[in-house]
Amino acid sequence: MPAPESRAEPGPVFAIGGAEEKVGRRTVLSAFVERAGGDQARIAVVPTASSLGAEIVAVYDTVFRALGAAEVAPAAPATRADAQDPALVETLAKATGIFLTGGNQLTLSSVVAGTPFGDAVVAAHRRGVTVGGTSAGASVLSSHMVAFGVGGATPKQRMTQLAAGLGLLDRCVIDQHFSQRNRYGRLLMLVAQSPSLLGVGVDENTAAVVTEGHLLTVLGRGAVTVVDGSAAQSNAATAKRSEPLLVSGATVHSLPAGSVFDLTTRALVHGPDGKDQT
Amino acid sequence: MPAPESRAEPGPVFAIGGAEEKVGRRTVLSAFVERAGGDQARIAVVPTASSLGAEIVAVYDTVFRALGAAEVAPAAPATRADAQDPALVETLAKATGIFLTGGNQLTLSSVVAGTPFGDAVVAAHRRGVTVGGTSAGASVLSSHMVAFGVGGATPKQRMTQLAAGLGLLDRCVIDQHFSQRNRYGRLLMLVAQSPSLLGVGVDENTAAVVTEGHLLTVLGRGAVTVVDGSAAQSNAATAKRSEPLLVSGATVHSLPAGSVFDLTTRALVHGPDGKDQT
Numbered sequence: 001m002p003a004p005e006s007r008a009e010p011g012p013v014f015a016i017g018g019a020e021e022k023v024g025r026r027t028v029l030s031a032f033v034e035r036a037g038g039d040q041a042r043i044a045v046v047p048t049a050s051s052l053g054a055e056i057v058a059v060y061d062t063v064f065r066a067l068g069a070a071e072v073a074p075a076a077p078a079t080r081a082d083a084q085d086p087a088l089v090e091t092l093a094k095a096t097g098i099f100l101t102g103g104n105q106l107t108l109s110s111v112v113a114g115t116p117f118g119d120a121v122v123a124a125h126r127r128g129v130t131v132g133g134t135s136a137g138a139s140v141l142s143s144h145m146v147a148f149g150v151g152g153a154t155p156k157q158r159m160t161q162l163a164a165g166l167g168l169l170d171r172c173v174i175d176q177h178f179s180q181r182n183r184y185g186r187l188l189m190l191v192a193q194s195p196s197l198l199g200v201g202v203d204e205n206t207a208a209v210v211t212e213g214h215l216l217t218v219l220g221r222g223a224v225t226v227v228d229g230s231a232a233q234s235n236a237a238t239a240k241r242s243e244p245l246l247v248s249g250a251t252v253h254s255l256p257a258g259s260v261f262d263l264t265t266r267a268l269v270h271g272p273d274g275k276d277q278t
Numbered sequence: 279m280p281a282p283e284s285r286a287e288p289g290p291v292f293a294i295g296g297a298e299e300k301v302g303r304r305t306v307l308s309a310f311v312e313r314a315g316g317d318q319a320r321i322a323v324v325p326t327a328s329s330l331g332a333e334i335v336a337v338y339d340t341v342f343r344a345l346g347a348a349e350v351a352p353a354a355p356a357t358r359a360d361a362q363d364p365a366l367v368e369t370l371a372k373a374t375g376i377f378l379t380g381g382n383q384l385t386l387s388s389v390v391a392g393t394p395f396g397d398a399v400v401a402a403h404r405r406g407v408t409v410g411g412t413s414a415g416a417s418v419l420s421s422h423m424v425a426f427g428v429g430g431a432t433p434k435q436r437m438t439q440l441a442a443g444l445g446l447l448d449r450c451v452i453d454q455h456f457s458q459r460n461r462y463g464r465l466l467m468l469v470a471q472s473p474s475l476l477g478v479g480v481d482e483n484t485a486a487v488v489t490e491g492h493l494l495t496v497l498g499r500g501a502v503t504v505v506d507g508s509a510a511q512s513n514a515a516t517a518k519r520s521e522p523l524l525v526s527g528a529t530v531h532s533l534p535a536g537s538v539f540d541l542t543t544r545a546l547v548h549g550p551d552g553k554d555q556t
Contacts (some may be wrong), residue, residue, distance in 0.1 A: 184431050222522055257522070259524055
């Protein structure tokens with residue numbers, strides 16, 4: 001008889017592009033609470049990326065409760081030692097939703113990834129828990145995490161770097177504040193160097209919600225941009241210093257709310273009105 | 279026996295993305311003077327787009343002479359009546375190079391396009407004269423000219439508009455200050471609405487030099503981004519107000535200096551080192 005885990009569907013993953021509405025319509029956070037269980041939701045807030053730990057937890061506590069969550073509690077490892085503390089790891093055991101705040105994604109990955117706490121986030125996702133992150137908290141969700149970097153539409157050698165994220169989403173790299181901070185160039189650079197990764201750029205107040213591990217649905221005000229370098233010609237292997245890169249033949253998908261995209265087949269499932277477009 | 283015109287090759291067209299170096303290396307303007315005849319060059323400067331007419335002519339006069347041009351003279355219609363003045367039109371007759379400054383491209387198109395002066399620019403190009411424009415002066419070179427608009431990587435309905443340019447370059451729309459002003463979104467919007475047009479975004483201090491009417495060579499510091507919407511699915515025909523647009527499956531080419539791209543076949547000819555890349 002299989003263990004319960006092996007029969008479970010992985011939970012939805014909310015990669016939020018930062019600056020999601022916390023008052024007013026709150027489309028993105030409201031959907032997160034709903035998927036985490038609505039009035040049954042028990043949400044753990046992980047503020048590790050942020051330098052404003054208690055303050056940011058208090059904000060999400062207020063917002064998630066206003067949106068109907070039953071319980072909200074911090075789960076706040078500040079060091080790699082904390083992230084191995086069984087009591088802290090245990091705070092995730094009952095959660096139906098885990099939310100990673102913004103801040104510095106390298107703080108988050110270096111404190112949490114590959115620790116019992118990080119493993120508990122991954123295990124929770126696998127057993128069906130809804131996991132979301134905004135800004136830095138979105139970047140860390142993918143296996144390959146963008147870190148540092150500069151803006152600009154033109155891809156240039158060395159304009160950004162990769163580190164290892166939590167890996168809830170595989171074979172992709174998530175970037176955030178995408179349109180607002182002009183991050184086309186760095187995403188093109190990443191997929192030119194690593195065409196096996198799909199670049200996923202999420203606008204502010206917008207979420208890429210991934211279900212069944214591969215179906216990306218767009219939610220919120222802006223768009224999600226998917227950049228596919230698998231057919232591109234590039235000199236990314238040989239370009240020197242910070243030269244502009246040749247990236248010829250990349251495929252781009254700009255997906256507004258309601259669009260569904262298959263990360264495995266790298267193709268549009270349907271557009272914002274639920275139908276194929278021409 | 280054919281008229282001399284019909285045997286002539288059209289001259290090179292320099293679409294410059296604005297902010298080209300006027301001191302120091304001056305790669306772009308130096309190439310323009312060279313193609314216009316070097317020490318035999320007679321360059322007409324058209325400052326119509328600019329509100330700083332005499333001042334901007336004086337700057338280009340200084341720079342073009344420093345780069346070795348034999349003669350530099352203004353050709354400055356300020357109104358549509360001016361643009362029909364035979365004496366003013368005549369100033370273009372001896373030019374081996376015509377240079378359109380930056381400013382407001384709608385001023386340039388509305389004063390010049392479809393007048394004897396505008397027709398003389400087109401005729402000069404067809405008989406082999408080198409025609410260049412920077413910023414607004416680059417936009418007006420194409421048949422379909424981008425005008426107004428907002429920045430952002432995400433395409434949104436109505437984020438920019440088209441007007442009729444001079445038409446030296448056909449079947450494309452040229453945008454400028456491309457990376458610096460984050461103009462991916464508006465170029466994607468344009469090619470989603472008009473996939474017969476190729477979107478050409480030129481970075482600052484960079485030129486798209488088009489020879490033989492269809493071969494685009496990149497010159498200068500940044501890159502030229504070509505956006506091809508011919509295979510894209512889009513809801514551009516039906517999206518409301520300023521909604522983010524679905525544009526799924528557009529092809530993007532980011533081309534650094536030295537790259538050559540064929541505007542007719544919409545394919546890379548070779549990369550920056552003169553060879554095909556992988």
